[in-house]
Amino acid sequence: MDDKLLKPYDPKETEKRIYEVWEKSGFFNPDICVEKGVTDPKAETFTIVLPPPNVTGLLHLGHAYEYSLQDAVIRYQRMCGKRTLWIPGTDSAAIATQARVEKNIQKEEGKNRHNLGRQELVRRVSDFAKNSEKTILNQIHRMGGSLDWSRYAYTLDEKRNLAVSTAFKRMYDEGLIYRGNRIVNWDPKGQTTISDDEIVYEERDTKLYTFKYSKEFPIMVSTTRPETKVGDVAVAVHPNDERYKAYVGREYNLTFCDVPIRIKIIADHSVEKEFGTGALGVTPAHSQIDWEIADRHDLQRPQVINEYAKMIVEGRLSGKKTLEACEIVVDWLKEQDLLEKEESIKQNVPTSERTGAIIEPLPKLQWWISVNKKFTIQHSEITSIKSGEQTSLKEIMRKSVESGAVNMPQERFRKIYFHWIDNLRDWCVSRQIWFGHRIPVWYRSTGAHGKSDGIPSDSRGIEIFCGVEAPEGAGWKQEEDVLDTWFSSALWTFSTLGWPKKTNDLVTFHPTSFMSPAYEILPLWVSRMILMSGFHLGQVPFRTVMIHGLVRDKTGRKFSKSLGNGINPLEIIEKYGADALRMGLLVGTAIGNDIKFDEDKTKGYKHFANKLWNIARFILENTDGIDYAQLVSPTQKDEEITKQLEALVADVTNDFENYRLYLAAEKIYHYIWHEVADKIIEESKLILDSKNAEAKLSCQYTLYNLLTVLLKILHPFMPFVTEEIWKFLPKKDSDLLMVSKWPK
RNA sequence: GGGCGAUUAGCUCAGGUGGCUAGAGCGCGUCAUUGACAUUGACGAGGUCAGAGGUUCGAGUCCUCUAUCGCCCACCA
Numbered sequence: 119m120d121d122k123l124l125k126p127y128d129p130k131e132t133e134k135r136i137y138e139v140w141e142k143s144g145f146f147n148p149d150i151c152v153e154k155g156v157t158d159p160k161a162e163t164f165t166i167v168l169p170p171p172n173v174t175g176l177l178h179l180g181h182a183y184e185y186s187l188q189d190a191v192i193r194y195q196r197m198c199g200k201r202t203l204w205i206p207g208t209d210s211a212a213i214a215t216q217a218r219v220e221k222n223i224q225k226e227e228g229k230n231r232h233n234l235g236r237q238e239l240v241r242r243v244s245d246f247a248k249n250s251e252k253t254i255l256n257q258i259h260r261m262g263g264s265l266d267w268s269r270y271a272y273t274l275d276e277k278r279n280l281a282v283s284t285a286f287k288r289m290y291d292e293g294l295i296y297r298g299n300r301i302v303n304w305d306p307k308g309q310t311t312i313s314d315d316e317i318v319y320e321e322r323d324t325k326l327y328t329f330k331y332s333k334e335f336p337i338m339v340s341t342t343r344p345e346t347k348v349g350d351v352a353v354a355v356h357p358n359d360e361r362y363k364a365y366v367g368r369e370y371n372l373t374f375c376d377v378p379i380r381i382k383i384i385a386d387h388s389v390e391k392e393f394g395t396g397a398l399g400v401t402p403a404h405s406q407i408d409w410e411i412a413d414r415h416d417l418q419r420p421q422v423i424n425e426y427a428k429m430i431v432e433g434r435l436s437g438k439k440t441l442e443a444c445e446i447v448v449d450w451l452k453e454q455d456l457l458e459k460e461e462s463i464k465q466n467v468p469t470s471e472r473t474g475a476i477i478e479p480l481p482k483l484q485w486w487i488s489v490n491k492k493f494t495i496q497h498s499e500i501t502s503i504k505s506g507e508q509t510s511l512k513e514i515m516r517k518s519v520e521s522g523a524v525n526m527p528q529e530r531f532r533k534i535y536f537h538w539i540d541n542l543r544d545w546c547v548s549r550q551i552w553f554g555h556r557i558p559v560w561y562r563s564t565g566a567h568g569k570s571d572g573i574p575s576d577s578r579g580i581e582i583f584c585g586v587e588a589p590e591g592a593g594w595k596q597e598e599d600v601l602d603t604w605f606s607s608a609l610w611t612f613s614t615l616g617w618p619k620k621t622n623d624l625v626t627f628h629p630t631s632f633m634s635p636a637y638e639i640l641p642l643w644v645s646r647m648i649l650m651s652g653f654h655l656g657q658v659p660f661r662t663v664m665i666h667g668l669v670r671d672k673t674g675r676k677f678s679k680s681l682g683n684g685i686n687p688l689e690i691i692e693k694y695g696a697d698a699l700r701m702g703l704l705v706g707t708a709i710g711n712d713i714k715f716d717e718d719k720t721k722g723y724k725h726f727a728n729k730l731w732n733i734a735r736f737i738l739e740n741t742d743g744i745d746y747a748q749l750v751s752p753t754q755k756d757e758e759i760t761k762q763l764e765a766l767v768a769d770v771t772n773d774f775e776n777y778r779l780y781l782a783a784e785k786i787y788h789y790i791w792h793e794v795a796d797k798i799i800e801e802s803k804l805i806l807d808s809k810n811a812e813a814k815l816s817c818q819y820t821l822y823n824l825l826t827v828l829l830k831i832l833h834p835f836m837p838f839v840t841e842e843i844w845k846f847l848p849k850k851d852s853d854l855l856m857v858s859k860w861p862k
Numbered sequence: 863g864g865g866c867g868a869u870u871a872g873c874u875c876a877g878g879u880g881g882c883u884a885g886a887g888c889g890c891g892u893c894a895u896u897g898a899c900a901u902u903g904a905c906g907a908g909g910u911c912a913g914a915g916g917u918u919c920g921a922g923u924c925c926u927c928u929a930u931c932g933c934c935c936a937c938c939a
Contacts, residue, residue: 126901319937326939341939390938398939407939466937530866537865537935672874674932706876706886711867716874718888725901736898778878784886799898
């Protein structure tokens with residue numbers, strides 16, 4: 119009997135050491151498993167690609183939960199004999215990381231990014247990212263993640279860069295990526311475009327003004343932003359609105375607050391008769407909906423507000439900030455006796471998630487991915503999409519899930535997914551920041567260098583080149599913008615496997631098997647992986663996706679920096695051990711629901727680790743030196759125990775196959791504590807002390823078998839303590855528990 | 863405006879295809895204790911499963927409606 123077993127279990131002393139043993143064994147890498155003969159070379163594969171955490175700081179308990187879940191699945195599959203690969207990685211998170219570093223620099227040095235210049239800023243952000251990466255990787259190690267570190271990937275490393283440029287070029291060549299002047303969400307503080315998903319709406323009190331453009335104008339309109347009205351080109355009414363029918367088609371030239379404008383009265387179905395006056399002042403350049411109306415009616419789109427949220431018109435508004443301009447316009451309306459009504463209303467104001475600035479919709483020349491454009495898919499393995507068929511990116515996203523090619527078992531998330539797809543507009547992928555993948559496009563003006571063959575040019579006489587490498591020849595300038603961080607994230611399941619090269623890994627491990635992201639990023643990420651994988655490989659990115667919930671604090675609040683309620687998983691691991699943390703997060707938390715983190719619960723599982731430790735001590739003490747080669751006929755009672763155990767294994771296996779880990783973990787826990795410890799071991803004491811040699815031997819065999827099986831089925835949840843106990847077993851089917859065979 | 867989820871013991875939550883005499887952990891009460899385990903054991907109290915209707919031999923579970931709380935999407939000019 120090892121002395122170590124005589125003391126209480128100490129996770130602190132054990133966990134780091136065990137992790138090193140695992141890493142050294144090489145068994146996190148499926149190739150080595152095959153090489154060393156623990157896995158059949160022809161075995162089925164099972165792949166998970168880690169949702170890469172942002173290198174913006176520390177991991178929190180949400181990550182800990184996500185990784186516990188995935189590690190349990192991976193460990194189970196590995197023990198079942200599959201060729202199991204879990205790929206680690208991190209995400210540069212372009213905008214989030216840059217914003218973070220810019221804020222620090224502003225605070226500490228009082229400088230902004232333009233003071234530093236592009237090169238210096240990118241260097242600073244990269245340094246920060248490197249640092250953060252180190253911390254994060256250490257955290258993942260401590261949680262026990264059985265990831266193949268030899269395949270580690272970072273969204274901004276060389277291989278992923280190649281993947282990004284290649285993906286961009288292929289989509290550009292297919293006409294699915296285009297450059298277009300369209301209305302975008304402009305963040306005047308961050309000086310960049312942001313996506314719809316990066317907007318948060320805040321309810322604020324505001325005023326709704328009802329007015330006429332001029333004395334002779336026949337219709338009143340309402341607005342919360344009078345200053346934008348100098349950009350109006352039309353008034354839209356509902357086609358069936360009897361009040362205004364007579365005016366439709368008329369045009370008026372007038373001067374509004376010193377600005378000459380021309381207003382046409384048009385009929386459009388998007389206007390609600392019941393709202394306000396039933397007439398809508400159309401400002402195409404500064405409102406998404408108005409932009410679309412302008413599309414339908416072929417209207418002008420004069421821009422009146424610039425990137426700094428200042429007015430760019432002549433007269434009294436010239437150069438004024440929008441807020442100031444608003445007051446000036448209202449004063450002018452009053453002066454001219456054009457203001458009919460002024461009422462207080464609540465309004466949802468769009469603000470930037472990162473900077474808090476009010477979003478200014480502006481027309482900008484940006485890069486877009488067309489989600490509706492038809493193209494011919496050369497090669498498709500996706501159910502319900504045939505090779506050579508006409509399809510669109512949106513259709514790929516919809517059909518992949520609809521057909522079950524991507525299995526999304528949770529009905530409620532399927533609904534959310536489809537709803538999102540149906541309302542999807544073209545995806546703006548360019549960002550006016552510096553940290554990230556620079557768009558692989560170069561420009562030069564045709565005037566200076568004449569026309570080159572085969573290179574398209576736009577209407578303003580500028581040649582455009584898109585390619586993985588910079589073009590030959592002089593005078594080319596690369597696009598300043600970088601890509602939306604989700605562009606590279608969307609390639610993640612295959613860029614991590616070496617694409618665009620046709621690597622062995624890509625052929626062997628893609629499509630991946632399982633993905634388990636938080637519901638927050640279902641549209642943001644899951645759908646876009648399906649899009650990219652579908653277009654570039656004709657495959658789905660993963661076979662099953664299980665959406666999980668958020669970990670919240672004890673009172674149900676989200677963890678956030680501003681609330682200061684964040685918990686570093688390492689703190690919890692220090693106190694209770696990684697095994698306990700994993701159980702505390704997994705047990706009894708139905709997948710998809712939010713979790714309130716309870717430290718007491720975790721403490722309970724630290725006790726449980728010790729309980730198991732003591733059970734092992736008892737069994738090993740009482741089975742010391744027995745001959746396992748001997749044939750034993752079990753007593754009826756022991757037969758029953760074995761049967762019960764087999765039933766548990768079958769039950770737990772079934773739960774694993776259906777990703778009901780929270781049930782499996784709880785069942786094992788309950789069985790070990792309240793059956794094995796409280797009943798089986800208590801009752802065995804009499805037999806072990808008795809003179810009945812046969813019954814005693816049967817009991818010893820049964821207890822020993824019980825221990826080995828329980829260690830195995832608990833291992834995916836509590837890998838450290840089980841592996842440590844395994845070390846002390848005299849007879850086992852494998853030196854390391856992590857690659858032992860899952861019991862039947 | 864549209865959608866989703868939650869509502870089960872004092873607290874935090876499970877409850878796979880309807881079979882439940884409704885469970886767990888923590889907390890609480892009584893007792894035990896040099897025993898593998900003082901990180902322990904035994905026993906116990908505590909619930910009209912949010913409410914109302916319906917389907918069914920049978921409903922915590924399926925359907926309809928209502929209430930309260932939470933979240934998401936859209937953005938109304």
